[in-house]
Amino acid sequence: MDLTLKIWRQKDSNSKGQMVDYKVTEISEHMSFLEMMDVLNEQLVNSGDEPVAFDHDCREGICGMCSMYINGEAHGPDRGITTCQLHMRMFKDGDTITIEPFRASAFPVIKDLVVDRESFERIQHAGGFISVNTSGNTQDANALPISKIAADEAMDAAACIGCGACVASCKNSSAMLFVGAKVSQYALLPQGQIEAKERVLNMVAQMDKEGFGNCTNTGACEVECPKGISLENIARMNREYLKASI
Numbered sequence: 001m002d003l004t005l006k007i008w009r010q011k012d013s014n015s016k017g018q019m020v021d022y023k024v025t026e027i028s029e030h031m032s033f034l035e036m037m038d039v040l041n042e043q044l045v046n047s048g049d050e051p052v053a054f055d056h057d058c059r060e061g062i063c064g065m066c067s068m069y070i071n072g073e074a075h076g077p078d079r080g081i082t083t084c085q086l087h088m089r090m091f092k093d094g095d096t097i098t099i100e101p102f103r104a105s106a107f108p109v110i111k112d113l114v115v116d117r118e119s120f121e122r123i124q125h126a127g128g129f130i131s132v133n134t135s136g137n138t139q140d141a142n143a144l145p146i147s148k149i150a151a152d153e154a155m156d157a158a159a160c161i162g163c164g165a166c167v168a169s170c171k172n173s174s175a176m177l178f179v180g181a182k183v184s185q186y187a188l189l190p191q192g193q194i195e196a197k198e199r200v201l202n203m204v205a206q207m208d209k210e211g212f213g214n215c216t217n218t219g220a221c222e223v224e225c226p227k228g229i230s231l232e233n234i235a236r237m238n239r240e241y242l243k244a245s246i
């Protein structure tokens with residue numbers, strides 16, 4: 001496949017960015033999207049140009065680093081996958097592909113397609129943990145009965161990889177799907193009850209402080225989430241918040 005790539009280039013967070021056109025040729029449909037980006041970068045390095053900066057780590061849908069906005073969609077045109085799991089067979093010869101960073105004021109661009117998602121880390125630090133006795137007398141996890149439904153729902157919420165696609169897809173740049181998943185993961189289990197009240201109050205306060213918008217029930221976040229995190233988690237977080245507030 002021969003493709004035209006329109007890529008956001010930005011030197012650093014203080015510089016103004018712009019879209020720049022590139023051509024790549026002989027791209028195999030079996031390549032992953034990031035392998036296609038590697039081909040482009042090799043081309044740029046060989047011609048003495050600056051390669052395109054983009055985040056990646058695991059390249060298998062686990063770490064949540066590969067935050068790219070491809071043809072107007074977070075993680076591109078496929079569903080239930082991250083950018084590193086996107087394959088070039090989703091495109092055709094002659095296509096023009098637009099590639100931008102995830103855009104939200106709480107995710108400032110560091111360089112080209114790399115954004116700073118430390119705001120997510122600060123929300124996690126505000127309450128995304130539990131107190132467990134690790135003194136050597138730790139209770140066997142299986143000694144604490146948990147209903148299958150609660151265990152399954154907690155596991156589904158824990159699937160969130162913190163990629164930020166929910167924020168990038170939301171017209172309000174809301175982080176409520178991410179925070180809802182993190183709150184739910186603990187709210188559904190007995191181990192999460194000790195800090196339940198402080199957790200939801202502190203995480204929501206930090207989310208607001210970071211400048212994320214509110215949820216207006218559009219549902220774009222759920223559609224674009226690579227891990228299928230359900231809007232149910234936002235409803236659960238709102239219930240937890242109400243309970244903790246009164």
Ligand code: SF4
Pocket residue numbers: 159160161162163164165166167177178181221224225226227228229
């Ligand atoms: S809720 Fe989904 S889209 Fe949002 S950070 Fe978690 S995995 Fe990514």
Ligand code: FES
Pocket residue numbers: 055056057058059060061062063064065066082083084085
């Ligand atoms: S590189 Fe880890 S999820 Fe894509």
